[in-house]
Amino acid sequence: MSSLIEGRTGKWEVVIGLETHAQIIAKSKLFSGAATAFGAEPNTQVSPIDAAFPGMLPVINRHCVEQAVKTGLGLDAEINRESVFARKNYFYPDLPAGYQISQYELPIVGRGKLTLDMPDGSTREVGITRLHLEQDAGKSLHDQHPTQTYVDLNRAGIGLMEIVSEPDLRSAEEAGIYVRKLRSILRYLGTCDGNMEEGSLRCDCNVSVRRLGEPLGTRCEIKNLNSVRFVMQAIEVEARRQIELIEAGGAVEQQTRLFDSARGETRPMRSKEHAHDYRYFPDPDLLPLVLDEAWIEALRAQLPELPDAKKARFVAEYGLRPEDTDVLVAERATAEYFERVARSNGKSRDAKAAAYWVIGDLFGALNKQGRGIEEAPITPEQLGALLDLIADGTISGRIAKDVFAEMIETGIDAAAIVEKKGLRQMSDTGAIEAAVDAALAAHPAQVAQYHANPKVLGFFVGQVMKATGGKANPALVNELLKRKLVQSS
Amino acid sequence: MSRLTELTIAEARTGLGAKQFSARELAEAYIAAMERARPLNAYITETPEIALDMAAASDARIAKGETRPLDGIPIAVKDLFCTKGVLTTAASHILDGFHPPYESAVTEKLWQAGAVMLGKTNLDEFAMGSSTTTSYHKPTENPWRKPGDNRPLVPGGSSGGSAAAVASHAALGATGTDTGGSIRQPASFCGIVGLKPTYGRCSRWGVVAYASSLDHPGPIARNVRDAAILLGAMAGHDPRDSTSAALPVPDFEKALTGNVRGLRIGLPKEYRADGMPAEIEALWQQGAQWLREAGAEPVEVSLPMTKYALAAYYIIAPAEASSNLARYDGVKYGLRVAGDSLDEMYELTRAEGFGAEVKRRVLIGTYVLSAGYYDAYYLKAQKVRALIARDFAAAFENVDCLLTPTAPSAAFAIGEKQNDPIAMYLNDVFTVPANLVGLPALSVPAGLSADGLPLGLQIVGRAFNEEMVLRVGDVLERAAQFTHRPSFIAGER
Numbered sequence: 001m002s003s004l005i006e007g008r009t010g011k012w013e014v015v016i017g018l019e020t021h022a023q024i025i026a027k028s029k030l031f032s033g034a035a036t037a038f039g040a041e042p043n044t045q046v047s048p049i050d051a052a053f054p055g056m057l058p059v060i061n062r063h064c065v066e067q068a069v070k071t072g073l074g075l076d077a078e079i080n081r082e083s084v085f086a087r088k089n090y091f092y093p094d095l096p097a098g099y100q101i102s103q104y105e106l107p108i109v110g111r112g113k114l115t116l117d118m119p120d121g122s123t124r125e126v127g128i129t130r131l132h133l134e135q136d137a138g139k140s141l142h143d144q145h146p147t148q149t150y151v152d153l154n155r156a157g158i159g160l161m162e163i164v165s166e167p168d169l170r171s172a173e174e175a176g177i178y179v180r181k182l183r184s185i186l187r188y189l190g191t192c193d194g195n196m197e198e199g200s201l202r203c204d205c206n207v208s209v210r211r212l213g214e215p216l217g218t219r220c221e222i223k224n225l226n227s228v229r230f231v232m233q234a235i236e237v238e239a240r241r242q243i244e245l246i247e248a249g250g251a252v253e254q255q256t257r258l259f260d261s262a263r264g265e266t267r268p269m270r271s272k273e274h275a276h277d278y279r280y281f282p283d284p285d286l287l288p289l290v291l292d293e294a295w296i297e298a299l300r301a302q303l304p305e306l307p308d309a310k311k312a313r314f315v316a317e318y319g320l321r322p323e324d325t326d327v328l329v330a331e332r333a334t335a336e337y338f339e340r341v342a343r344s345n346g347k348s349r350d351a352k353a354a355a356y357w358v359i360g361d362l363f364g365a366l367n368k369q370g371r372g373i374e375e376a377p378i379t380p381e382q383l384g385a386l387l388d389l390i391a392d393g394t395i396s397g398r399i400a401k402d403v404f405a406e407m408i409e410t411g412i413d414a415a416a417i418v419e420k421k422g423l424r425q426m427s428d429t430g431a432i433e434a435a436v437d438a439a440l441a442a443h444p445a446q447v448a449q450y451h452a453n454p455k456v457l458g459f460f461v462g463q464v465m466k467a468t469g470g471k472a473n474p475a476l477v478n479e480l481l482k483r484k485l486v487q488s489s
Numbered sequence: 490m491s492r493l494t495e496l497t498i499a500e501a502r503t504g505l506g507a508k509q510f511s512a513r514e515l516a517e518a519y520i521a522a523m524e525r526a527r528p529l530n531a532y533i534t535e536t537p538e539i540a541l542d543m544a545a546a547s548d549a550r551i552a553k554g555e556t557r558p559l560d561g562i563p564i565a566v567k568d569l570f571c572t573k574g575v576l577t578t579a580a581s582h583i584l585d586g587f588h589p590p591y592e593s594a595v596t597e598k599l600w601q602a603g604a605v606m607l608g609k610t611n612l613d614e615f616a617m618g619s620s621t622t623t624s625y626h627k628p629t630e631n632p633w634r635k636p637g638d639n640r641p642l643v644p645g646g647s648s649g650g651s652a653a654a655v656a657s658h659a660a661l662g663a664t665g666t667d668t669g670g671s672i673r674q675p676a677s678f679c680g681i682v683g684l685k686p687t688y689g690r691c692s693r694w695g696v697v698a699y700a701s702s703l704d705h706p707g708p709i710a711r712n713v714r715d716a717a718i719l720l721g722a723m724a725g726h727d728p729r730d731s732t733s734a735a736l737p738v739p740d741f742e743k744a745l746t747g748n749v750r751g752l753r754i755g756l757p758k759e760y761r762a763d764g765m766p767a768e769i770e771a772l773w774q775q776g777a778q779w780l781r782e783a784g785a786e787p788v789e790v791s792l793p794m795t796k797y798a799l800a801a802y803y804i805i806a807p808a809e810a811s812s813n814l815a816r817y818d819g820v821k822y823g824l825r826v827a828g829d830s831l832d833e834m835y836e837l838t839r840a841e842g843f844g845a846e847v848k849r850r851v852l853i854g855t856y857v858l859s860a861g862y863y864d865a866y867y868l869k870a871q872k873v874r875a876l877i878a879r880d881f882a883a884a885f886e887n888v889d890c891l892l893t894p895t896a897p898s899a900a901f902a903i904g905e906k907q908n909d910p911i912a913m914y915l916n917d918v919f920t921v922p923a924n925l926v927g928l929p930a931l932s933v934p935a936g937l938s939a940d941g942l943p944l945g946l947q948i949v950g951r952a953f954n955e956e957m958v959l960r961v962g963d964v965l966e967r968a969a970q971f972t973h974r975p976s977f978i979a980g981e982r
Contacts (some may be wrong), residue, residue: 031656041851048590050820052590052816053571053589053591053821054577054579054587054697054698054816055570055571055589055592055593055693055694055695055696055697055698056582056694056695057693057694057729057730057731058731059728059729059730059731060731089810089811089812089815089817089858091818091835093818093820093831095822096816096821097813097816098814098818099812099815100814137633149831151820211793277859277860278896279811279812279855279858279859279860279863280858281808281812281858281867284697284700284701284702284731284732284809285701285731285732286731287731287732337957370548
């Protein structure tokens with residue numbers, strides 16, 4: 001997909017690589033037993049290990065290792081049988097030890113890939129360079145005191161997976177799709193909740209520009225973007241900045257930058273004299289992490305069906321269009337909901353209709369209520385039962401919309417609503433025929449027009465439906481009207 | 490009961506069991522000795538109330554017949570071990586007022602075994618030194634002096650406070666830590682026994698870190714049997730230390746069979762370094778002769794990489810230290826010197842909080858890990874370390890243990906090598922290789938120098954074979970019959 005940026009002097013290609021920090025779903029921290037719940041009172045979830053008290057030692061949390069391996073498997077990546085924790089040294093008050101335990105030369109997960117689902121239904125593969133485990137830092141609170149900074153260490157030591165992509169992305173849009181897809185996979189795996197507002201998923205974007213066919217340009221890293229929208233905006237803004245700089249005769253300097261969403265600009269984070277030399281070296285407090293082959297295979301066997309596989313299956317099994325499928329498989333809960341609408345209570349329903357109802361009506365209603373699919377007011381079985389009423393001719397598709405609206409409001413079953421309100425479709429040919437005859441008799445002028453303008457059929461359908469309170473079987477109405485109009489005109 | 494402070498741990502254990510005296514009486518005798526020993530400055534913090542409480546608990550258990558292995562044994566703790574609620578300084582200004590909310594794994598085990606805490610002993614700041622002169626709390630003096638010379642001598646280091654306390658009978662035993670010789674060299678300088686166990690044998694959890702891959706907690710005692718008894722209580726797997734070995738703890742005392750018949754004892758020829766004093770060389774040969782007479786077979790072995798060990802050590806240890814000491818930043822605990830900015834607070838706090846030797850090692854360590862120098866220094870040193878390990882592995886294919894001198898000299902005067910760091914670092918030349926490889930090593934007092942100061946011999950064994958090291962050390966100790974006493978004894982005469 002070509003998405004070049006038009007500069008003053010020609011077209012430019014943007015080259016993007018992402019480093020995504022995904023907070024691991026785990027009850028305790030990466031190297032201590034302290035809790036990880038979000039939103040606790042400051043400094044209440046801190047062990048002496050997290051606060052780097054003298055003599056305290058890290059012990060790896062087995063569950064976090066399992067989560068990283070699962071994620072690696074989900075990204076179709078190499079799992080390294082031996083990996084090494086290293087110390088990344090720098091001073092900052094929210095980094096209590098003066099170093100972050102991370103992985104450097106030997107990460108737990110090596111090369112993998114992620115498939116982007118493009119809006120036109122095509123796909124594009126992006127390389128994953130590596131995934132490594134590391135500790136999160138605490139939080140510096142600058143707004144609690146006029147002259148001093150407070151430190152909250154609740155987050156310090158929580159396990160993160162840093163997932164690094166190859167510089168394979170070529171537009172802000174692709175970067176957005178990448179982040180959404182990664183988030184989707186993490187949520188399927190249950191290894192990260194993907195909650196960007198709470199900071200569970202954060203992105204650093206490496207952006208450079210080049211004229212087509214030229215070697216890679218100098219990159220800048222934009223740190224700590226906490227929404228897909230900001231990722232896309234920041235890339236857009238940074239690419240423009242670099243193009244304008246080069247076109248004005250300047251050169252891009254390799255820098256770490258921050259995105260100011262209010263001003264819509266990026267700016268340098270620290271000056272050169274503060275550039276860090278992290279002095280990475282293997283952490284002598286931790287032995288190399290050695291993974292057992294059988295253990296990895298057991299994890300592989302437990303993996304859920306992931307979005308790509310689900311998408312392929314939905315297309316093959318239900319005959320859905322790939323571009324319709326993306327939205328169904330993005331969230332595991334949506335996909336499961338859809339499948340239960342399509343198949344439940346021993347019935348196999350029209351899958352396209354099921355997809356249409358879920359994507360269209362259900363999503364619309366949920367959006368209006370500001371709810372997620374997990375909090376949907378009706379069960380997929382209830383929606384399936386509504387589809388059954390349409391399929392067996394009990395109600396028309398139009399009446400079904402009204403019934404659905406009422407179901408969403410009240411949570412009552414479709415059949416009960418149809419009974420209570422007498423919405424059962426009129427399929428009695430005699431009664432419909434009487435209504436048709438009455439309508440034709442009442443509008444002779446329109447009858448006369450039919451030959452020249454067959455569209456008056458729609459007018460008569462409307463008249464008949466009005467007369468029958470919308471309950472007449474639309475197919476029968478159409479059929480009778482056509483026959484009689486041909487006869488009369 | 491008189492002369493309680495003359496007893497060994499084994500004898501005190503027997504006396505307590507036979508109710509010849511109480512744990513309280515033993516504790517009181519040592520509390521008095523600790524007070525008399527104040528001129529040595531062996532202790533940073535004395536904890537007599539804790540000692541009496543612990544002794545009372547021991548007496549209660551003994552009375553009920555529930556005696557534990559170390560019940561009532563008064564010991565000193567190097568002030569590098571965190572002790573719950575008790576000031577822990579690492580002999581540094583930067584830990585001012587630090588009272589840990591936890592107890593180190595090793596001291597916890599000792600108290601569980603019934604040992605009685607007398608106090609916290611002095612050391613080189615953050616265990617960086619071979620003389621106990623870099624302490625923020627002033628140097629410790631060796632209880633030994635040269636006959637006819639009244640100049641105070643260093644007790645060695647870094648566990649110099651523990652060694653001086655044990656040698657002067659101001660503690661019945663003590664904990665130490667050994668990163669490059671810090672248990673064995675002070676034991677040698679003070680005429681007592683020091684054991685550096687295998688890396689992973691004693692948990693490092695709760696021990697203020699100097700160089701994590703080289704730090705070994707271990708016992709200091711007045712004889713080999715006491716060291717074996719203490720080690721038995723200190724050792725054991727600790728899941729809180731990822732480098733702790735999941736191995737059972739043998740009964741180390743049982744290893745003291747007195748029989749070394751048929752054992753092959755390696756004498757590394759490279760240790761016959763240029764400039765080794767003749768009296769050290771002579772003592773070494775004497776040691777080999779004693780073992781030969783006991784039925785062992787001394788043989789020459791080669792450890793060709795020996796000459797690089799000290800250089801590798803003085804890269805790896807500072808590298809790890811520079812990172813381990815980054816946490817002392819004035820933010821969370823200990824000293825803070827306020828500044829106008831964050832950077833200034835860091836600078837002022839660390840400038841005031843750390844002494845010269847610590848600063849020197851933090852700077853060296855930062856340098857060898859920095860971009861562009863890592864490969865040339867740190868990585869190269871790690872390669873040397875691997876080669877040294879290979880040397881030892883090859884040697885141990887032919888011998889059961891090694892015999893070497895512990896240190897290249899006897900104790901020197903306080904201030905003597907203060908302005909010559911290299912001369913100071915050379916103290917560790919015989920002890921450092923065992924740290925780089927993590928092997929168990931024991932120093933046993935074997936004789937006196939021409940100046941009348943104690944000299945030790947070192948026995949190095951295979952990994953996790955402390956039993957062999959203790960067995961040979963015990964035989965050496967019996968042969969050497971080292972009964973000389975320091976000029977200063979704090980215990981009852």
